[in-house]
Amino acid sequence: MDVKELYQKQEQLLNEEVTLQGWIKNHRKQKEYGFIDFSDGTYFKHVQLVYDDQLQSFEEIQKYHIGSAITVTGQVIPSIGKGQDFEIKVKTIKLEGSCPEDYPIQPKRHSNEFLREQAYLRPRTNLFNAIFRVRSVTAMAIHEYFQERGYVYTHTPLITTADCEGSDQMFKVTTLDLNNLPKTKDNKVDMTKDLFGKQAYITGTGQLHGEAFAMSYKKIYTFGPTFRTENSNTKVHANEFWMIEPEIAFCDLEGLMDIEEEMLKYIVSYVLKKCSLEIEFFDKYVQKGLKEKLEKLVNSKFIRITHHEVIDILKKANIKWEFEPDYEEDIAKEHEKYITEYFNGPVFITNWPKDIKAWYMKLNDDNKTVAAVDLEVPGAGELMGGSQREEDYDKLMTRIKEMNVDEETVDWFCNLRKFGGCYHSGFGMGFERLLIYLTGVDNIRDVIPFPRTPGNCDY
Amino acid sequence: MDVKELYQKQEQLLNEEVTLQGWIKNHRKQKEYGFIDFSDGTYFKHVQLVYDDQLQSFEEIQKYHIGSAITVTGQVIPSIGKGQDFEIKVKTIKLEGSCPEDYPIQPKRHSNEFLREQAYLRPRTNLFNAIFRVRSVTAMAIHEYFQERGYVYTHTPLITTADCEGSDQMFKVTTLDLNNLPKTKDNKVDMTKDLFGKQAYITGTGQLHGEAFAMSYKKIYTFGPTFRTENSNTKVHANEFWMIEPEIAFCDLEGLMDIEEEMLKYIVSYVLKKCSLEIEFFDKYVQKGLKEKLEKLVNSKFIRITHHEVIDILKKANIKWEFEPDYEEDIAKEHEKYITEYFNGPVFITNWPKDIKAWYMKLNDDNKTVAAVDLEVPGAGELMGGSQREEDYDKLMTRIKEMNVDEETVDWFCNLRKFGGCYHSGFGMGFERLLIYLTGVDNIRDVIPFPRTPGNCDY
Numbered sequence: 009m010d011v012k013e014l015y016q017k018q019e020q021l022l023n024e025e026v027t028l029q030g031w032i033k034n035h036r037k038q039k040e041y042g043f044i045d046f047s048d049g050t051y052f053k054h055v056q057l058v059y060d061d062q063l064q065s066f067e068e069i070q071k072y073h074i075g076s077a078i079t080v081t082g083q084v085i086p087s088i089g090k091g092q093d094f095e096i097k098v099k100t101i102k103l104e105g106s107c108p109e110d111y112p113i114q115p116k117r118h119s120n121e122f123l124r125e126q127a128y129l130r131p132r133t134n135l136f137n138a139i140f141r142v143r144s145v146t147a148m149a150i151h152e153y154f155q156e157r158g159y160v161y162t163h164t165p166l167i168t169t170a171d172c173e174g175s176d177q178m179f180k181v182t183t184l185d186l187n188n189l190p191k192t193k194d195n196k197v198d199m200t201k202d203l204f205g206k207q208a209y210i211t212g213t214g215q216l217h218g219e220a221f222a223m224s225y226k227k228i229y230t231f232g233p234t235f236r237t238e239n240s241n242t243k244v245h246a247n248e249f250w251m252i253e254p255e256i257a258f259c260d261l262e263g264l265m266d267i268e269e270e271m272l273k274y275i276v277s278y279v280l281k282k283c284s285l286e287i288e289f290f291d292k293y294v295q296k297g298l299k300e301k302l303e304k305l306v307n308s309k310f311i312r313i314t315h316h317e318v319i320d321i322l323k324k325a326n327i328k329w330e331f332e333p334d335y336e337e338d339i340a341k342e343h344e345k346y347i348t349e350y351f352n353g354p355v356f357i358t359n360w361p362k363d364i365k366a367w368y369m370k371l372n373d374d375n376k377t378v379a380a381v382d383l384e385v386p387g388a389g390e391l392m393g394g395s396q397r398e399e400d401y402d403k404l405m406t407r408i409k410e411m412n413v414d415e416e417t418v419d420w421f422c423n424l425r426k427f428g429g430c431y432h433s434g435f436g437m438g439f440e441r442l443l444i445y446l447t448g449v450d451n452i453r454d455v456i457p458f459p460r461t462p463g464n465c466d467y
Numbered sequence: 468m469d470v471k472e473l474y475q476k477q478e479q480l481l482n483e484e485v486t487l488q489g490w491i492k493n494h495r496k497q498k499e500y501g502f503i504d505f506s507d508g509t510y511f512k513h514v515q516l517v518y519d520d521q522l523q524s525f526e527e528i529q530k531y532h533i534g535s536a537i538t539v540t541g542q543v544i545p546s547i548g549k550g551q552d553f554e555i556k557v558k559t560i561k562l563e564g565s566c567p568e569d570y571p572i573q574p575k576r577h578s579n580e581f582l583r584e585q586a587y588l589r590p591r592t593n594l595f596n597a598i599f600r601v602r603s604v605t606a607m608a609i610h611e612y613f614q615e616r617g618y619v620y621t622h623t624p625l626i627t628t629a630d631c632e633g634s635d636q637m638f639k640v641t642t643l644d645l646n647n648l649p650k651t652k653d654n655k656v657d658m659t660k661d662l663f664g665k666q667a668y669i670t671g672t673g674q675l676h677g678e679a680f681a682m683s684y685k686k687i688y689t690f691g692p693t694f695r696t697e698n699s700n701t702k703v704h705a706n707e708f709w710m711i712e713p714e715i716a717f718c719d720l721e722g723l724m725d726i727e728e729e730m731l732k733y734i735v736s737y738v739l740k741k742c743s744l745e746i747e748f749f750d751k752y753v754q755k756g757l758k759e760k761l762e763k764l765v766n767s768k769f770i771r772i773t774h775h776e777v778i779d780i781l782k783k784a785n786i787k788w789e790f791e792p793d794y795e796e797d798i799a800k801e802h803e804k805y806i807t808e809y810f811n812g813p814v815f816i817t818n819w820p821k822d823i824k825a826w827y828m829k830l831n832d833d834n835k836t837v838a839a840v841d842l843e844v845p846g847a848g849e850l851m852g853g854s855q856r857e858e859d860y861d862k863l864m865t866r867i868k869e870m871n872v873d874e875e876t877v878d879w880f881c882n883l884r885k886f887g888g889c890y891h892s893g894f895g896m897g898f899e900r901l902l903i904y905l906t907g908v909d910n911i912r913d914v915i916p917f918p919r920t921p922g923n924c925d926y
Contacts, residue, residue, distance in 0.1 A: 010617060010685065012617055029685075029716070029717040029889070030685065031887050032887075048685045049619075049683050049684035049685045050617050050684065050685050050686070075886050075887040076887050077716075077717075077887040077888065077889035079717070104717070104887075104888075104889040104890065105858065105884070105887045105888040105889045106887070107885070107886050107887040108885065108886075111886055111887075112886075113886075128676075128679040128879045128880075128882075128883065129679075129683075129886065131679070131680055131683035131684065132682075132683045137683060137684070140619065140621070140680070140683075140684075141619055141684070143620075143622070144614075144619040144620040144621070145614075147610075147620050147622075148610060148614045148620065151606075151607060151610050155603075155604075155607045158469060158471055158509050160508075160599065160600055160603040161602075161603040161606050161607065162599070162603070162916060163602070163606075163692070163709060163915070163916055164916065164917065165707060165915075165916070165917040165918075165919060165926075166625070166669075166692050166694075166707060167638075167694070167706070167707050167919050167924060168924070168926075169924050169925070170926065179626075179640040179641065179642060179662075180640065180641050180642070180643075180645065181638040181639065181640050181669060182638065182639050182641070182645070183638060183639070183696045184639075184645075186639065186641070186643075186645075186648065186656045186666075187655055187656055189645065189648075196646055197645045197646055203638075203696060203698060203706065203921055203922075204919070204921070204922060204923065204924035205922050205924075206924065207645075208924050210625075210640060210669060217587075217916065217917055217926065220587040220588075220590070220926075221590055221599070221916065223591070224508050224588075224590035224591045224596060224599075225508035225509065225590065225596070225599075225600070226469065226488075226489065226507045226508045226509050227469075227509070232691065232692065233622070233625050233691065233692065235625075235626070237642045237662060239662060247626070247662065247663075248624060248625060248626050250622060257488070257536075258488040258536075258538070258563070399564065420587045420925075420926055421587075423587075424587065425564070426566070426567065427534050427566050427567075427570055427571075427572075427588065428490050428491075428534040428535050428536040428564050428565070428566040428570075429536065429563075429564040430488070430536035430563040430564045431563065456622070456624075457621060457622055457623065457624070457676065457680065458623065458624040458676055459624075460624060460626050460663070462662055462663070463662075463663060463664050464663065465626060465627070465628050465663035465664075465665065465667050466628070466879075467624075467627075467629065467676065467679075467879055
């Protein structure tokens, strides 16, 4: 039986005998008694096991160290101690796997930095156990949201030759022996000898392929790993992370914002409901006010405002900015913070200067801005970025030339505009950024099971 | 409104006006009438649009080519034609995106080979529309199966330095300029200059990392892309594919088979229910008897038999084998076929010779076989492969040395045995192999949106 099931059925199981399998999280030994804090990882709460010296194996059990794997059989009895409704009176304990006394995960507060060094053990701690369960539940929330609404989950390829975000930001993949590379006559690497016959990359986005499927299914979403080669050691950058990229045909920028808002509220409500213990834990130990922040989001109406209007507000503010707000420029972290505080809630910022945005975004009639939208959320900054896509073939080709995109690798993508193209929109949401928002944890390394950052590819 | 919704609510929508957005799949023009076969991709069935010369735009509409994107408003009326319950009497049609007459996807039978060359357009055909919708629904079935049972969905890293399947089978990833590689004193590539400071790969499995999480959560599953460098041009090999890898603590080989059997039946039932139109289509046009095959699987009891017993049966069979069955060897495709026909259903084959199986599998007491299990399914061969894992640290180290695994990259994995290790098991299921089984399609290139095979990395 799982601990989760035991908690769910605790009333009907009272006085019954149960068998559990899991790990010793803490062990307090007294002369005639012992108390084991037990968890099998299926539930945030632990179970207290009580044993006494009437057991033949009393002395043996007292030797079991924290971290050991055990099978325990015992009776569910009302708890006399505080903080729990029931406990298990041990009948037998079988040691499944021992654990040495110098086991790194002890029942005390470890720093997140220390635990990153123990990535393969850290999900055994309360904090990381909660984080990665929320990660799993949040992933399911996303799938349910889209599947219930008829979106087709599309597995876009990770290995690609298409240049969407710029190939200098992508990892090269190869089967060639780097110490013995085949060369062409002019002493360049002969990529025709590689498995795909040309230089391939692992991708930073599934958007281009997603658009092709949106032109077939109307509504699709991707959810998979993406990669960036950025050599940044910040709290919000990782070289491998997961992205959700929905793409919707016959959808304009207003329609896109409706979807983003509905989806985010759905996810937050889902996690509040399914992970209430974890959220309460984060609220208490990670980010005070987290639960209230999340509940408030669900009930708020998101503001919609243009980039130009945002700059107006920033310029009028009686603040000495580190970066002066500019109608032609991106906004800085300090501006994001001000704007979400100004409106006291999530803000969609639309119609950005074209030169700071991607080549595939729809050019507005002013010829200066594109139909892009970023969602700024209090306390987390930009959570999603999307746009209406340029559906006009000629305008798209002009942008491709202006932005030096490798035309040959995206010709099929452009052709989508020739063969029954239509107005359409999509957005991307970084899964880890969402998790940072949901858990209050502030470092991306702590919401990824085995994070990859510059210089770090252990485990 | 989506076409799916229209079909679901057709009775209450009769005589009502609706607006649909999608694409022209076929267009039959008569002097006073026109008939458009319309689809928006949300449902396998199309909708017939009828328009007549009473419309001002009659002549304009008659010019619209197959493939064009349109917005149509019209009245839902009972159909006079056969094969459908209702049709739409057109009031207005707006052309959203035109399509030239030489559009590659015409309403006729195209070969799968031709359509592979049009990977970005092929989901618009009935066949591929059905395949990739089944892919999406099957993915959801898998998530629901595991989430309902408390498994934690674990995103194991794709970029890795751990040597599980052998690094010669993995793609190298690098940010270095291949035409200008940094060198060490002894003229080797200086991998310390790469982003991670060493040679990294994209992985062929999430199992090692999955085990670490199973030792924290008891039950976990992975579901993500995996990669192999195999230079094979067969119907069943691709260089990029998706895998599901559940890993369960306190689970032995019998328990593992219970899970595999229950999961497969759950998935097949789910797809039969949610994709009945698609399955009927495959049954009619792709693989006769498909539906019966799937229904039979759901109601069958899977056989459990050892590798040794299988070889006994094969040797006793009155058949001239191409490959002679051998107690020390793997079984060939012809043997798999014979065994599933012999038992007339799915067969678990257990306890394989250790030398043909992976290093992390549990050595049986006979010291000759390992506690591995392959599931063989009629008409598809091996669908899943799993094993109880070696939980004994010393035995594992012996195998690592025997099999020349790079010890240093998997030391953390081995340490799991020291820190409260326990008996545990897991399996891997190739997602595309499952889809081949579910759809009857026989080439892996046709169940992957944008397949990657040697020499093929277009789109």
